[in-house]
Amino acid sequence: MNITVNLISPFQKPGDSAKLVVFQNMAPYVEQEHGDLLINSCMAYAKKYQVYLVSCLFEAMEGLCLALLGPSGELLGLQKATHLNLDYSDRFQTYADISVITTPIGRIFMAVDVDIYYPEVLRCALLEGCDYVISSQYFHPADYHQDRIVFGARSMAVSNHLFILHANNLSSCILAPALQTPNGDGFYCYPTDEKLLEADFDYTTTEKEREELIAAITGQPALGKYLSVLGK
Numbered sequence: 753m754n755i756t757v758n759l760i761s762p763f764q765k766p767g768d769s770a771k772l773v774v775f776q777n778m779a780p781y782v783e784q785e786h787g788d789l790l791i792n793s794c795m796a797y798a799k800k801y802q803v804y805l806v807s808c809l810f811e812a813m814e815g816l817c818l819a820l821l822g823p824s825g826e827l828l829g830l831q832k833a834t835h836l837n838l839d840y841s842d843r844f845q846t847y848a849d850i851s852v853i854t855t856p857i858g859r860i861f862m863a864v865d866v867d868i869y870y871p872e873v874l875r876c877a878l879l880e881g882c883d884y885v886i887s888s889q890y891f892h893p894a895d896y897h898q899d900r901i902v903f904g905a906r907s908m909a910v911s912n913h914l915f916i917l918h919a920n921n922l923s924s925c926i927l928a929p930a931l932q933t934p935n936g937d938g939f940y941c942y943p944t945d946e947k948l949l950e951a952d953f954d955y956t957t958t959e960k961e962r963e964e965l966i967a968a969i970t971g972q973p974a975l976g977k978y979l980s981v982l983g984k
Contacts, residue, residue, distance in 0.1 A: 753956055755857050757917055759924035759949040762808055763793065766801055767950050771857055773801070775808040776947070777890045777921045782810035791819060791827070799825030804857055806886045809865060814845045818862040818888055820853055829853035833864035834873055850876045858883035858955050863908075865889050868918075874908045879966060884915040884955045896922050898943060906938040913961040915940065915953050924949040929958050 758770040766773050775794075782790045787810050798805040798821040805821040815832035822828045832847035850873060852861050861877035861884075868874070868887045877885065887905050905918040909927035916927040923943040930936050941951050 753857065754952055754954045756950065756952050757926075758803075759917060759919045759926075761947040763797060764947065766803060767948075770801070770803050770950070772804045772806075772917075773798075774806045774886055774888070774917055774919045774924075776919045776924060777808045777888060779921075780809070780890045781816060782808065784811045786810075787812050794819065794821050795825040795827070797821075798823055804828075804855060806862060806888065809888055809890060811844070815847050816840060816844045816864055818864050818886070820855075820860060820862060822855070828855060829862075831862040831864055833867055835866050835870050837866050850880060852877055852880040852882045861885050863887040863905075863916075868904045868908060868916075871908070871911070874912050874914070875969070878912050878914065878962065879969070882914065883959075884917070884953075885909075887916050887918040889918070889920040891920055891922055893922065896920075901925060901927075901943060910938045913958045913965055915955050915958070917953075926951055926953060928953070929961060932957060 755771050756769045757772040758766045759774045760766060762775045762778060790810050794805055794807050802823040807819040810817055817830055817832050819830050820828045829851055831851055834847050836844055836846055852859050859881050861882040863885050905916045906927045909916040910930055913929045918925050918927060923945050925943040926941040927938055928940040930938050933940050941949060
């Protein structure tokens with residue numbers, strides 16, 4: 753399935769062919785008191801432009817969250833952060849569940865802020881049948897370096913055979929398995945500070961590799977040991 757995605761400034765008009773829109777972050781997160789306004793505005797935007805929409809980061813129910821809206825303006829799912837930046841540890845609670853949301857444009861997992869750095873999070877999403885990932889982060893300008901993407905979203909895309917659509921406050925990019933990228937380096941679209949990144953991608957091109965990886969993981973004797981340690 754070919755999908756046209758726009759990684760875009762919040763509430764900017766998307767391109768005419770956009771099926772999926774991901775809002776970049778203009779602030780660390782939208783605070784609780786403005787959360788209802790954000791979601792209602794996102795619902796109206798998705799309905800107006802008939803797109804699937806991933807919100808910017810926001811605070812809700814004591815967690816740091818992302819929301820996925822459908823083209824009828826409906827809320828399709830919410831993902832809370834499973835891990836937190838240390839600066840947020842006193843403000844938010846972490847969340848245990850990893851939710852893969854099934855839509856007509858694929859099964860989507862939303863990686864909230866620093867969750868993209870934790871291999872177990874993406875591996876769980878893969879085992880839950882994820883087709884591709886939408887990653888949303890906020891960087892303090894003094895802390896930003898492209899290595900934050902190379903060793904975060906890029907590494908997760910290459911090691912899990914997943915497309916990852918990555919938006920932050922300073923750049924946007926699309927990561928993919930190495931063989932799906934023009935230069936074989938995992939960058940399907942290189943980081944850009946433009947307020948609109950538009951690209952087409954087809955997550956089905958990596959289905960076979962994902963299936964082979966899942967079979968290899970679940971067939972490993974060590975998996976039984978891990979599960980026994982976890983009490984499962």
